[in-house]
Amino acid sequence: MKLPDKSTSMAEAVSRIPDGAVILVGGFGMPGTPFSLIHEIVRQGQKNLTLIKNDANETGMGVDHLVTSGQVKRLITSHIGLNANVIAKMNAGEIEVEFCAQGILAERIRAGGAGLGAILTDVGLGTELAEGKQQVEMDGQSYLVERAIRADVALIRADLGDLFGNLAYVATARNFNPAMAMAADLVIAEAETLLPLGGLPPDEAQTTGAFVDCVVALPKIKKEYGVVRR
Amino acid sequence: MSDGNMIDARTRMVRRAAREITAGTVVNLGIGLPTKVLDYLPADLPVCLHTENGMTGIGPTLPYDRADRNLIDAGGAYVSPVAGSTYFDSVASFALVRSGRLDLTMLGAIELGQKARRVVVMTTHTDRKGNPKLLSRCTLPLTARGCVARIFTDMAVVGVTGDGFPLVERAEGVTLPELQEATGAPLHMPAGDVPVF
Structure with missing residues (x-):
């Protein structure tokens, strides 16, 4: 038995994202943010996107590129405090923020x-x-009903991936990635290192490739992934 | 207050808040002032620090040239692991918070409330214009109600009740009239002398 090969080129994987898609984006601050997939969406130009991400990164980094290019209609997030650009666009009514x-x-x-x-x-x-x-x-206690979130697409960043799409994360770059990798109809993961089948030991995979549709190898690591000197 | 005194007052506040952290506890330090508490904890204090982006066992902050690009605290500082540190995802991180495993959470004032056994807040006593931040009633939207046990400021340590703030301690050099003047709700004086920190 051999597991399927889901390795996909960056351009092909991102081309499956339609205009108007609701997209989960991994990352908490910079670690775990799929910068390369984000740049490819900027290049391809999908429009009217709804992004769901913990934060809005920082001005000039990560999802901010998509906001600046006008591709984002709506952002669902826990905070945007580190991104003055997104705050300004929200206040100007150019982007909806929930x-x-x-x-x-x-x-x-x-x-x-x-x-x-x-x-x-x-x-x-x-x-x-x-x-x-x-x-x-329930049982004398009040609760709010909070709707589950399921999206059209999830953009995931992993440190290691194999050809089937099994993924492993490092340090605090894990954050929202494992949960998001389970919650979309089209799951695209970028892996800093793409291994052959069997290259990622079964106990070390943190997301099973059964959740993943496309795994993309990064040819080189952009400067954006590095330490941010503030 | 001159800027020089303000720096001293801030350091004194952080040092005082650090004494609130006791041995054997699990503690979340909020973004902003609370993360500074890390620098004032005794090196031999057995305590487990949690950061909500997915780590227990936070070690010292590292300079940029030695930083791990994948390892930050929730405020974006490049931190380091200690012996026994672990990493986990956001789901596990907030399961820990909501299930009551945090003994203490120390929040900056403009933050979300959390469900630790004990929630305390660190904030400057007044805003940049000198207006009180401790009020009878909050004017900004609340995200959690009635959850705070104690407030540490650069001027005082106070408790929280429905009708004012019981004064616990005052900062060195701050008089009681100055303190009431800078507070937007009644301060309740303790019986006897007010301890100084």
Whole structure:
């Protein structure tokens, strides 16, 4: 038995993303952000995108390129405080921003990946975060209903990948990547090092390639992946 | 206050807040002032520091030339591991937070509330224009209600009740009238002398 080869060129993988797609993007700050896939979307020019990402990176980095190029209609995120460009565009009404508490964002994505419709939580009860959300009582306790998130596309960044799309992450570059890799119909992963089948020991793969549709090898690592000197 | 005194007051606040962290606990240090507490913890204190981007066992911050590009804390500082550190994803990280495994979380004021057993806040006592930040009622939108046990500022340590702030300690050189003047709600005086930090 041999596992299928899902290695795909960068251009081919990204060309499967349609205009108007809802896209999960891995990363917390710079680590774990799929910079190369993001640049390819800028090059191909898909429009009216909805991005779901923990944060908006920083001005001139990561998803900011897509915001600057005008390809993003809506951003669902936990904070944008490090990106003055996105704050300005939100205030000018050029981009819609929906905020979601970070832990709830992670759990909504996990639920979407796990085939669930929603989660129940007491986080945000009695605050502005509860507005417009259904509330249920269970065992004498109130909960907010937070919808699961499932997207058209997930853009994942891994340190190691094999040809089947099994993935391994390093350090704090893991963050939202494993949950997002389970929560989209088209999962594209960029791997810093792409290994042959068997190159990634079964115990070390953190995402099974069964969730992954395309794995893209990076020819070279851009400067953007490096240490940011602020 | 001159700028020089302000730096001293800030250092004093951070040093005082560091004393709030006790042996054997799991602690989340929020973005901003709280992360500075790391520099004032005794090296031999057994404590597990958590950062929500997916790490327990945070070690010292590294200079850029020695930094690991894949290893930051939630504030973006390049940190290092210690013996026994682990990494995990955002789902596990917030499972730890919501299931009550954090003994203490130390927040900067404009942040999300968390579900630690004890939540404390570090903030300057007044904003840049000198207006009080400790108010009878918050004016910015709340994201969590009634969760804070104690507030550490550059002027005082206070508790939190529904009708004001019980004064616990005052910073060296700050008088009680100055303190009330800088606070936007009644300060409740303790019986006896107010300890100084």
